[in-house]
Amino acid sequence: MKRPTQADVARLAGVSRATVSYVINENGGNRQTISEETRQRVLQAVMELGYQPDARARSLRSGGVNTVGLLVPDLRNPHYWEVVQGAEDELQKHGYDLLISSTSLDPNRERQILQALSQRRIDALIVTLSFLEQSRALLEPLVARNSPVVTLGKIAFDTDAVMTSFRNAGRQVMHHLLDLGHQRIGFIFGVGSPDLGTNRMAVYREALIQADLPVDEALIARCGPRLEDGYQAALRLLQQTPRPTALLTINDWLAVGALRAASRLNLQVPRDLSIASFDDTEMAAYLNPPLTSVRSSGEEIGRQAGRLVLERLATPALPLRHVQIEANLVVRESTGKVGVESRRQ
Amino acid sequence: MKRPTQADVARLAGVSRATVSYVINENGGNRQTISEETRQRVLQAVMELGYQPDARARSLRSGGVNTVGLLVPDLRNPHYWEVVQGAEDELQKHGYDLLISSTSLDPNRERQILQALSQRRIDALIVTLSFLEQSRALLEPLVARNSPVVTLGKIAFDTDAVMTSFRNAGRQVMHHLLDLGHQRIGFIFGVGSPDLGTNRMAVYREALIQADLPVDEALIARCGPRLEDGYQAALRLLQQTPRPTALLTINDWLAVGALRAASRLNLQVPRDLSIASFDDTEMAAYLNPPLTSVRSSGEEIGRQAGRLVLERLATPALPLRHVQIEANLVVRESTGKVGVESRRQ
DNA sequence: TTGAAAGCGGTACCAA
DNA sequence: TTGGTACCGCTTTCAA
Numbered sequence: 001m002k003r004p005t006q007a008d009v010a011r012l013a014g015v016s017r018a019t020v021s022y023v024i025n026e027n028g029g030n031r032q033t034i035s036e037e038t039r040q041r042v043l044q045a046v047m048e049l050g051y052q053p054d055a056r057a058r059s060l061r062s063g064g065v066n067t068v069g070l071l072v073p074d075l076r077n078p079h080y081w082e083v084v085q086g087a088e089d090e091l092q093k094h095g096y097d098l099l100i101s102s103t104s105l106d107p108n109r110e111r112q113i114l115q116a117l118s119q120r121r122i123d124a125l126i127v128t129l130s131f132l133e134q135s136r137a138l139l140e141p142l143v144a145r146n147s148p149v150v151t152l153g154k155i156a157f158d159t160d161a162v163m164t165s166f167r168n169a170g171r172q173v174m175h176h177l178l179d180l181g182h183q184r185i186g187f188i189f190g191v192g193s194p195d196l197g198t199n200r201m202a203v204y205r206e207a208l209i210q211a212d213l214p215v216d217e218a219l220i221a222r223c224g225p226r227l228e229d230g231y232q233a234a235l236r237l238l239q240q241t242p243r244p245t246a247l248l249t250i251n252d253w254l255a256v257g258a259l260r261a262a263s264r265l266n267l268q269v270p271r272d273l274s275i276a277s278f279d280d281t282e283m284a285a286y287l288n289p290p291l292t293s294v295r296s297s298g299e300e301i302g303r304q305a306g307r308l309v310l311e312r313l314a315t316p317a318l319p320l321r322h323v324q325i326e327a328n329l330v331v332r333e334s335t336g337k338v339g340v341e342s343r344r345q
Numbered sequence: 346m347k348r349p350t351q352a353d354v355a356r357l358a359g360v361s362r363a364t365v366s367y368v369i370n371e372n373g374g375n376r377q378t379i380s381e382e383t384r385q386r387v388l389q390a391v392m393e394l395g396y397q398p399d400a401r402a403r404s405l406r407s408g409g410v411n412t413v414g415l416l417v418p419d420l421r422n423p424h425y426w427e428v429v430q431g432a433e434d435e436l437q438k439h440g441y442d443l444l445i446s447s448t449s450l451d452p453n454r455e456r457q458i459l460q461a462l463s464q465r466r467i468d469a470l471i472v473t474l475s476f477l478e479q480s481r482a483l484l485e486p487l488v489a490r491n492s493p494v495v496t497l498g499k500i501a502f503d504t505d506a507v508m509t510s511f512r513n514a515g516r517q518v519m520h521h522l523l524d525l526g527h528q529r530i531g532f533i534f535g536v537g538s539p540d541l542g543t544n545r546m547a548v549y550r551e552a553l554i555q556a557d558l559p560v561d562e563a564l565i566a567r568c569g570p571r572l573e574d575g576y577q578a579a580l581r582l583l584q585q586t587p588r589p590t591a592l593l594t595i596n597d598w599l600a601v602g603a604l605r606a607a608s609r610l611n612l613q614v615p616r617d618l619s620i621a622s623f624d625d626t627e628m629a630a631y632l633n634p635p636l637t638s639v640r641s642s643g644e645e646i647g648r649q650a651g652r653l654v655l656e657r658l659a660t661p662a663l664p665l666r667h668v669q670i671e672a673n674l675v676v677r678e679s680t681g682k683v684g685v686e687s688r689r690q
Numbered sequence: 691t692t693g694a695a696a697g698c699g700g701t702a703c704c705a706a
Numbered sequence: 707t708t709g710g711t712a713c714c715g716c717t718t719t720c721a722a
Contacts, residue, residue, distance in 0.1 A: 005715055016693045021717060033691050050486050055464040056401040057715035060698045075426050085420055097461055100445045116442055119400040141395050227631050260631040286572050286605040288633045350699055361709045366701060378707050402699035405714045
């Protein structure tokens with residue numbers, strides 16, 4: 001059974017296609033010059049046939065597609081669901097649909113998706129660039145064509161951006177650990193691409209240097225983005241002698257793995273080991289023990305990105321904007337004074 | 346700057362629009378009747394202009410849109426990210442894009458989204474119905490038009506479906522708890538709509554009855570789908586006298602909250618309290634303690650759904666299929682013998 | 691207040 | 707091997 005088209009409706013209602021169009025778009029339309037009687041006839045026909053206008057045809061003719069693309073690196077990381085959630089809230093409220101994709105941290109995937117999005121003629125794109133250099137070529141056409149592009153976490157090209165400033169809060173979490181007496185602080189750096197999370201890494205290094213502590217590369221564990229990666233990385237770090245007394249992980253997700261590793265080694269958190277991380281996703285407060293984390297709300301990031309998109313769509317000439325979200329340290333129970341007993345050393 | 350169209354390419358290459366079309370679709374095209382020389386000229390022009398064919402126009406003329414919609418109830422629940430991941434893997438491999446939406450457990454949202462998807466003329470829909478009755482009207486047109494629809498977790502109308510059978514494994518987890526000596530087993534039923542998860546609830550009830558144990562409604566905590574909801578529900582359950590010695594939660598996500606509640610009340614798991622749940626998402630194995638869970642792999646569900654869609658797209662006349670995925674109990678460390686000391690009673 | 695008709699950017703048939 | 711051209715389903719002047 002074929003779908004009814006505008007023409008079918010027109011025929012049934014005994015009017016022209018234009019009239020149907022007018023009725024359908026009555027609100028947004030410019031003129032309301034349809035008599036109540038015809039309107040009812042058309043509406044009646046619409047109901048009867050179950051007519052749904054074709055969004056493709058409509059957008060083909062009239063420009064906008066009412067869709068914004070959202071590209072995140074990894075749907076397995078809860079932080080990004082929060083971003084999705086935030087953006088969806090903001091955009092759907094204003095009648096935009098979201099085209100969500102995750103690159104799964106695969107550069108080819110990212111290329112392919114960016115291209116698919118481009119062919120769909122999305123109105124705007126919100127993107128966390130994981131392969132910056134790669135994507136430059138893909139993004140440039142969009143920018144040149146004045147399609148709103150918002151980058152997350154990073155300023156690239158001449159686009160609006162939403163960024164979290166980890167500077168202060170990052171310093172704070174390090175001071176927090178240092179103040180608690182920790183000297184050997186491991187860092188778990190597990191991201192899917194070299195371009196991600198470098199600022200958080202920098203904060204770690206700088207804080208050590210400023211505290212006159214050596215930056216021991218052996219204490220920096222690079223790993224993948226999966227839970228198992230975080231778990232293994234923590235295991236490696238914690239089996240060193242002397243063993244680190246604190247671990248800082250690049251995100252909450254990996255901290256879950258680290259927490260598990262500690263437990264596996266019979267280390268009590270925070271008595272034997274402190275753990276802190278970045279993101280402060282919803283689950284951080286519900287882990288055992290509740291996780292000290294540097295808050296960088298995904299929902300907020302998503303919402304802001306949505307807002308930037310909407311505003312630029314409304315006013316293309318707006319000057320470039322970079323929204324800074326200030327991260328803030330949330331101290332919970334996973335960090336504590338360094339244990340007196342350094343027995344294993 | 347306007348986007349280049351097919352006509353621009355044709356002009357620059359000095360050929361007709363038809364020729365450009367042939368070159369672009371060379372692979373899928375029927376005839377390879379383009380001379381290498383013209384081909385190169387066209388390709389050259391495409392590069393030069395950065396031409397990207399318009400997916401809307403293309404699909405308008407040629408039917409398929411190469412898109413399947415995926416509708417899940419709640420992106421905050423890790424189980425559903427796994428479903429998304431699985432479906433994406435399967436479908437993107439075959440050139441289909443995914444239009445992902447979450448209803449956020451809001452019936453209006455679900456209606457609105459179903460409608461948006463319909464106007465986009467998606468090729469197929471994979472959907473977890475959270476508001477069954479509501480959605481019937483929306484889904485029926487799709488089904489009538491022979492668009493492939495796959496429902497998840499539930500058979501609705503005449504559609505393909507992927508379902509997890511919790512029967513055996515559900516019985517197993519209850520036996521597991523019963524065998525460990527638990528008599529008072531609380532159930533945390535936190536879903537966003539009454540239609541979700543009823544089969545898991547049924548399994549709980551039946552097992553109790555078969556064990557000649559009373560079904561105490563006070564031990565069934567109904568709550569929302571958020572972490573905080575699971576936490577509060579567990580708190581309520583655990584403050585009863587006598588206190589339940591085991592908790593079964595409807596999914597892993599809520600179990601995280603329950604685990605936290607136990608910790609908050611200074612109950613050791615599994616010494617003082619056993620906790621088991623459904624789903625067995627990736628994180629279950631990394632919680633403290635690792636969670637006993639009834640495995641119903643989201644990735645598998647997503648993949649199967651994708652497969653059903655692809656097969657039906659290829660062969661519309663296929664008989665209706667219902668894929669049953671057998672859940673299986675994964676015992677970890679969150680369940681144990683009931684404590685001898687019933688001191689608090 | 692309504693209708694006729696010219697596109698939007700492609701595809702695919704038919705002819706050359 | 708290529709070009710001409712009638713659509714796909716809708717919006718939007720312009721006239722009536």
